[in-house]
Amino acid sequence: VGKKERLRRERKDAELAEVEAGSTGLPGFQLKMDRARVHLENLDLAVKKWLDVHADLVREETDPETGDGLIVVDPPTVSPADIIALIAADCIHNLRASLDQLVFSLSWAFTAGPLSKQVAEGCEFPIFGPRGPRKQELDKRVGAVHPDARRIIEDLQPHHAGDAFAREELWILDQLWNLDKHRMLPVTVFGQQAVQINPQALTSSATYRLHGPIRRKTEIVRFEGARPEAYPDPKSAAVLDIAFGKGTPAYGRPVTGFLSGLADYLRDEVIGKLTPFLD
Amino acid sequence: MTAPESEYAFHRLAGVVAKFNRSSEQFDVLRTEIWQFLNEDPEPHFSRGEFDADSWEWIERFQGREPPLRWGVILGDCVHNLRSALDHLICQVTLLDGGTMDDCAEAQFPIASKSEQQFENMADRRLPACFSDKHRAMVKEPQPFHDGEGAPRHPLSVLADLSNADKHRVLNTSVSFMDSDAKEVLDRLVASYQGGDEPSPVHSWWMVKRGHHLEQGIPWFRIVFDRAILTEGPVKVEMGGNIRLGIAFGDVGLDSRDFKKIGEYVWLIIERFMREFPETKYHD
Numbered sequence: 001v002g003k004k005e006r007l008r009r010e011r012k013d014a015e016l017a018e019v020e021a022g023s024t025g026l027p028g029f030q031l032k033m034d035r036a037r038v039h040l041e042n043l044d045l046a047v048k049k050w051l052d053v054h055a056d057l058v059r060e061e062t063d064p065e066t067g068d069g070l071i072v073v074d075p076p077t078v079s080p081a082d083i084i085a086l087i088a089a090d091c092i093h094n095l096r097a098s099l100d101q102l103v104f105s106l107s108w109a110f111t112a113g114p115l116s117k118q119v120a121e122g123c124e125f126p127i128f129g130p131r132g133p134r135k136q137e138l139d140k141r142v143g144a145v146h147p148d149a150r151r152i153i154e155d156l157q158p159h160h161a162g163d164a165f166a167r168e169e170l171w172i173l174d175q176l177w178n179l180d181k182h183r184m185l186p187v188t189v190f191g192q193q194a195v196q197i198n199p200q201a202l203t204s205s206a207t208y209r210l211h212g213p214i215r216r217k218t219e220i221v222r223f224e225g226a227r228p229e230a231y232p233d234p235k236s237a238a239v240l241d242i243a244f245g246k247g248t249p250a251y252g253r254p255v256t257g258f259l260s261g262l263a264d265y266l267r268d269e270v271i272g273k274l275t276p277f278l279d
Numbered sequence: 280m281t282a283p284e285s286e287y288a289f290h291r292l293a294g295v296v297a298k299f300n301r302s303s304e305q306f307d308v309l310r311t312e313i314w315q316f317l318n319e320d321p322e323p324h325f326s327r328g329e330f331d332a333d334s335w336e337w338i339e340r341f342q343g344r345e346p347p348l349r350w351g352v353i354l355g356d357c358v359h360n361l362r363s364a365l366d367h368l369i370c371q372v373t374l375l376d377g378g379t380m381d382d383c384a385e386a387q388f389p390i391a392s393k394s395e396q397q398f399e400n401m402a403d404r405r406l407p408a409c410f411s412d413k414h415r416a417m418v419k420e421p422q423p424f425h426d427g428e429g430a431p432r433h434p435l436s437v438l439a440d441l442s443n444a445d446k447h448r449v450l451n452t453s454v455s456f457m458d459s460d461a462k463e464v465l466d467r468l469v470a471s472y473q474g475g476d477e478p479s480p481v482h483s484w485w486m487v488k489r490g491h492h493l494e495q496g497i498p499w500f501r502i503v504f505d506r507a508i509l510t511e512g513p514v515k516v517e518m519g520g521n522i523r524l525g526i527a528f529g530d531v532g533l534d535s536r537d538f539k540k541i542g543e544y545v546w547l548i549i550e551r552f553m554r555e556f557p558e559t560k561y562h563d
Contacts, residue, residue, distance in 0.1 A: 027348060028450040035352045082297045086360075090301070093359045094352075100447040124447055181359075182366040183383045185294050247380070 029105060029271065032098035036263055039091035044256050046084050047242045054190070058220075058235045060227065069227030071220045071234045076190050080242045085185040088255050092186070095259070095266060096177040099125035102271060103153075107144035109278045119144050127174040129158045129165040149277040156270060166249065169265045175249035187245030189213045193254055194239040195220055198231065213243065213252070291375070291556045295367045295549055299542075302360035306538055309353045313526050313535055316346065324455065324524060326499070330512040337516045339500035341493045343455060346526055351450030354441065354528055357538065358451075361545055362388075362442040368552055369406065369418070375556060378409035390439040392423040392430040414555070421548050431531070434544035440531050451529035455493045458525035461486040480509035490532075493524070 057074045104123040107115055115123075124141040126133055133154075142150050158168035165171055180186055191213040204224040212218075220238040227234070241257070244250040250258055281303045290296070316323055324343030331338055365388035373382050389401035398419055406415055423433030430436055441451050465484050472479055485501040493499060502516065526535040 028351075031348055031352045031450060032355070035356070082294075086297060086301045089363075090356050090360070093356065097355065097359075097446050101449060104448045120448060181363050182387055183370045183380065184367060185297065 029098040029102040032094045032101055033263070033267065033271070036091050036094035036098065036259075039087050039094065040256065040260055040263060043084065043087045043091060043259065046081075046087055047256050050080055050084065050242065051240055055235065057190075057214075058238050058240070060234050062226075063222070068225060069223040071227075071237050073192065073214050073218050073220055073238055073240065075214050075216055075218075080188045080190055082185065084242055084255065085188050088186055088188070088259060089180040091259050091263075092173065092176045092180055095263060096173055098266070099270065102274060103142055103145060106146065106149050106274060106277055107142075110146045110149075111144050115144065126153065127158065127170050129168070129171040129174075132157065132159045146277045149274050152273050169262055170270075172249045173262055173266075176244075179248060184247075186248050186250075188242050188255055189215075189245040191241060191243040191252070191254075192218070192220060192238055193241040193243070196237055196239060204228070211252075213245075214240075290553065291371055292368065292549065292553055295364050295371060298360045298364035298367055299546060299549060302357045302364065303542055305353060305357045305360065306542065309350060309357065309538075310535070312350065312353070313346075317524055317526070322521070324493075324522060326518060326522060328500075328516055328518065330514075332512055335504050335506050335509075335512070337502040337504070337513060338498045339516075339518060341455075341497050341499045341522070342495065343493070343524075345495070346453040346455060348450060348452060350453045350526075351445075351528065354451050354453075354538075355445035358438060358442040358445060361542065362438060364549065365545060368549055372414050372552060372555070373407045373409060376407075376409045376411050376414060378407050382407035382409060389418065390423065390435045392433065392436040392439075394424050398422050398424055414552075417551060417555075421544070434541040437531050437533055437537075438541050438545070441529050441533065444529060451533075453526050453528050453535070454532075455524045456527050456532075456534075457487050457489055457491045457493055457499060458523040459486075460489050478505075478508055480504050490525075490527075492527075492532075493522075 054076055057076060059072060059074070061070050061072055062068070063070055100123065103125045104115075104120070107119060107123050111119070122140040123144070126138060126141045128137075138150070138154070142153055145153070156170060158165040158171035161168050176186055192209065192211050194211055195208045197208065206221055206223045209218065209220050221234075223231075241254040243252050243254050244258070281300050324341065326339045327342050328337055328339040330336075366386070369386045369388045370380075370383035373386055374380070385405065386407050387405040389398060389405045391398035391401050402415060402418065406418065421435065423430040423436040426433050445451055464486055468484060472481075482503045482505040485503070487493070487497075487499045491499075499522065500518070504512070527533055528535060528538075
C-alpha cells in the first residue's frame with residue numbers, strides 16, 4: 001500500500017473513530033432519565049413549598065343558615081407559580097427526549113459501523129395515538145433497531161387502546177411535550193386530590209367532596225350540626241395538590257404524582273424491556 | 280442575562296419570558312460548574328513531556344479529566360427552553376393575529392440557514408395562515424441565511440443544531456479545547472531566549488492552535504532541537520505557565536462562553552415582538 005493510500009485510510013479510520021466516539025450516545029437516555037428524576041425532586045419541593053405557604057386557605061366555618069360545621073378551601077389569589085410549570089416542563093422534556101435517545105442507541109447497537117446521516121436524523125421513538133403507524137413511518141424512525149426491539153416498540157403504541165388512546169401514558173407524554181415545546185407552559189391549577197375521613201371520629205353524618213380543582217370557595221366537608229370535637233385537625237381533611245390545568249392532556253392529574261408515575265412506567269415498561277437490545 | 284419577570288408578569292409574553300429566564304438560570308448553573316471544574320485545586324489537567332529520540336524533539340502531551348457528561352444534559356435543558364421560548368412566541372403572535380390555539384398546533388419559529396427560499400418554505404409550513412405580513416417579515420429578518428457562508432455559526436443555527444441533537448439523538452457532549460493563543464505563547468518564548476549570542480539549540484516550536492480539541496495524551500506542544508547544536512537529548516524541560524482551557528459543546532463546537540450570545544440574540548427577537556402587543560396592565 002502506497003503512502004498516499006495509507007494516509008487516506010488512516011484519515012478515514014480517524015474520521016470513523018471520531019464519529020463513533022461522539023455518536024454512540026449510549027448513556028444519553030439514562031442521563032436524561034436521571035435528569036428527569038432531579039427535576040421531579042425539585043418539583044416535589046416546589047409544590048410542597050407552595051402548598052405550605054398557602055396552608056391558610058383551608059379553614060373552618062359555620063353555615064349561618066343551618067349551623068353546620070364546614071371545612072372549606074379558599075381559592076388562591078394567584079395561580080400556582082410559573083416555576084412549578086417550568087420544572088414540570090423540564091421533567092417532561094427529559095422523559096420524552098430519553099425515548100428518542102434510546103432509539104438512537106438501539107439503532108447504533110444493531111447497526112454495523114457508524115449510522116448514516118439519514119438514519120441518525122430519522123431516529124425517533126414513534127408515538128401514534130389516533131391511528132397506527134404506516135410501515136414507512138416506522139422504517140424511518142426505528143428501521144435500524146433490532147427487529148424484536150421494533151416489535152416491542154410497536155406493541156407499546158397508544159393506538160392499540162382504540163378510542164382510549166388519549167389516556168395512554170406515552171400519548172399523554174408526547175402531547176405534554178408538544179404543548180410545552182411549541183405552544184405554552186403546561187398550565188397548573190390548585191386542586192383537591194382527596195379527602196381524609198376518620199369515620200370513628202364522626203358523631204353525626206357528614207358529606208364530602210372527593211376531589212376537583214379549587215377555583216372558588218369550596219366546601220370539602222359539611223358536618224350535620226357542629227363539627228365533632230374528636231374530629232382530627234380540619235387541615236388534614238383536605239388533601240391538596242397542584243394539578244395539570246385545562247387545555248393540557250393530563251387535566252386534573254397531580255403534577256408530581258403523575259410525572260413520577262410516568263417516569264416509573266418508562267423505566268419499567270419501555271426502557272427496561274428495550275435495554276437488552278443495547279448489548 | 281435574565282429578564283426582570285416583574286416587568287412582564289402581566290404581559291401576553293410572560294410565558295415566553297419565563298421560558299427564556301429558565302434557560303438563563305440553567306446556563307448560570309452550567310457556567311458555575313464549568314468554572315469550578317477549570318479552577319479545581321489541583322487542576323483537572325496537566326502536561327507530561329518526554330524526549331523523542333527519533334524526531335529529536337521534546338513532546339508535551341495533554342493529561343486531564345474529561346468534562347462530565349452531565350453538562351450535556353444541563354445544556355439540553357438550556358437549549359430546550361430557549362428554543363421553546365421562540366416557539367411560544369410564534370404561538371402568542373398567532374393569537375395576536377387572530378388565530379386560535381389550534382393554529383398553534385403545527386406552529387414553530389422557523390430557522391433557515393441555507394437560503395431565502397428555504398425560509399419561505401419553512402415559513403409556509405410553520406407560520407399559521409393568519410400570521411400578518413409584518414410579523415412574517417419580523418421572523419425573516421433575524422434568520423441565519425442572511426449571513427451566507429457564516430450562517431452555520433449564526434446564533435439561531437447553533438441553537439437549532441444543539442436542540443435537535445439533544446431532543447432526538449445524543450447529548451451534546453463537552454470537550455476541552457486549547458484557549459491559549461499559540462502565536463502569543465510562541466512569540467513570548469522566542470523573546471525570552473537567554474542564550475546571548477550563542478545559537479539557539481531550538482530548531483522550531485510547535486503548539487496547537489486556539490480552539491483545538493484536547494484529548495488525553497494528545498501532543499499540544501513540541502520543541503524540535505537542532506541535532507548539530509544539541510547533541511544529547513534533554514532529560515527535562517521546564518514548562519512555565521498554565522495551559523488555558525475552554526469548554527465546547529456538541530458537534531458545532533460551541534464555546535461555552537458563547538451560549539450567552541445566543542441568549543442575547545433570542546432576547547432581541549422577543550423584545551422586538553413585545554412591542555407588537557398592546558400594553559396590558561391588569562394589575563392597575
